Amino acid sequence: MMTDVFVAKEKKVTPSYSSPIPPKVDRELESEKAESWGRRLHSLTTLAFKPARLHFEDQNPDEQIILFTRPHLITNLKWFLLVVLMALIPPFAFIFLNFGFVPVNFRFVGLLIWYLLTFAFAFERFLAWFFNVEIVTNKRIIDVDIPNILFRDITQTPLDKIQDITTETAGFMRSFLAFGDVRVQTAGTIPEIKFEAVPNPNKVSQVLNDLWRKI
Amino acid sequence: METVSPVSQFLENPNLALWLVVKILFVIGLALYLVFPILVLRQIKAFDRILGFYTFDLPLRVVTWVYLAISTLAFLLALIIL
Numbered sequence: 001m002m003t004d005v006f007v008a009k010e011k012k013v014t015p016s017y018s019s020p021i022p023p024k025v026d027r028e029l030e031s032e033k034a035e036s037w038g039r040r041l042h043s044l045t046t047l048a049f050k051p052a053r054l055h056f057e058d059q060n061p062d063e064q065i066i067l068f069t070r071p072h073l074i075t076n077l078k079w080f081l082l083v084v085l086m087a088l089i090p091p092f093a094f095i096f097l098n099f100g101f102v103p104v105n106f107r108f109v110g111l112l113i114w115y116l117l118t119f120a121f122a123f124e125r126f127l128a129w130f131f132n133v134e135i136v137t138n139k140r141i142i143d144v145d146i147p148n149i150l151f152r153d154i155t156q157t158p159l160d161k162i163q164d165i166t167t168e169t170a171g172f173m174r175s176f177l178a179f180g181d182v183r184v185q186t187a188g189t190i191p192e193i194k195f196e197a198v199p200n201p202n203k204v205s206q207v208l209n210d211l212w213r214k215i
Numbered sequence: 216m217e218t219v220s221p222v223s224q225f226l227e228n229p230n231l232a233l234w235l236v237v238k239i240l241f242v243i244g245l246a247l248y249l250v251f252p253i254l255v256l257r258q259i260k261a262f263d264r265i266l267g268f269y270t271f272d273l274p275l276r277v278v279t280w281v282y283l284a285i286s287t288l289a290f291l292l293a294l295i296i297l
Contacts, residue, residue, distance in 0.1 A: 113289075150254070
């Protein structure tokens with residue numbers, strides 16, 4: 001019996017994935033996000049993955065909210081410090097300036113007006129932050145802004161109109177606290193949707209990329 | 216007995232007239248100020264309806280109602296004590 005001089009090696013069959021990222025990774029990411037970002041919404045929530053109970057007016061029955069974002073809480077620091085300064089002005093003014101010529105009742109109402117104006121300023125800035133939200137569903141992105149109390153701006157774009165997603169984290173504070181902008185370029189009438197100063201911008205962009213890939 | 220009319224009182228004492236002007240300005244200012252919390256309430260209501268924010272904005276609604284109450288009290292106080 002002749003022995004084989006050359007035996008062809010058996011070909012190893014390697015599994016091929018049609019999508020660039022195996023599904024296992026997606027599942028890990030999802031559980032990580034749900035765990036670390038939370039699903040419950042409260043007044044100061046800045047980032048929530050698949051938030052529970054939130055439901056908007058023209059939401060379709062098969063539409064699921066994937067992401068809820070707001071600017072990082074620290075973005076309120078500037079106006080907050082200004083409000084503290086404004087609140088401290090009257091006590092110092094009464095110590096260093098002579099208001100003896102002003103009747104007591106006028107002094108009292110003047111002080112009341114000053115603090116009402118300070119509160120109005122603080123409240124207006126807080127509301128601008130509170131209502132500056134982005135909601136991402138499995139079908140579209142909704143961007144809500146109120147630049148001031150008299151103006152309301154709600155824009156939305158379908159996910160299939162997305163052309164490019166970029167993240168930007170610039171500056172000491174943003175790098176230190178891990179927040180930044182996520183810009184979504186679209187092919188629609190609205191050229192760009194900006195997720196302003198959101199926490200974890202890389203992960204937010206990852207979620208958007210995942211949704212975009214699925215379409 | 217001679218009665219002093221408010222007009223002649225102001226003419227005699229210009230300082231008093233000045234405070235009357237300040238009083239009118241304060242009261243008008245506080246009346247206009249009342250519009251602000253009402254506008255805020257309307258915005259909150261709109262966001263509740265359009266985006267379903269009622270699920271988490273209860274503290275904000277409470278603060279706004281308290282704010283409206285304080286603004287109204289400030290207006291009434293200015294009317295009474297000035």
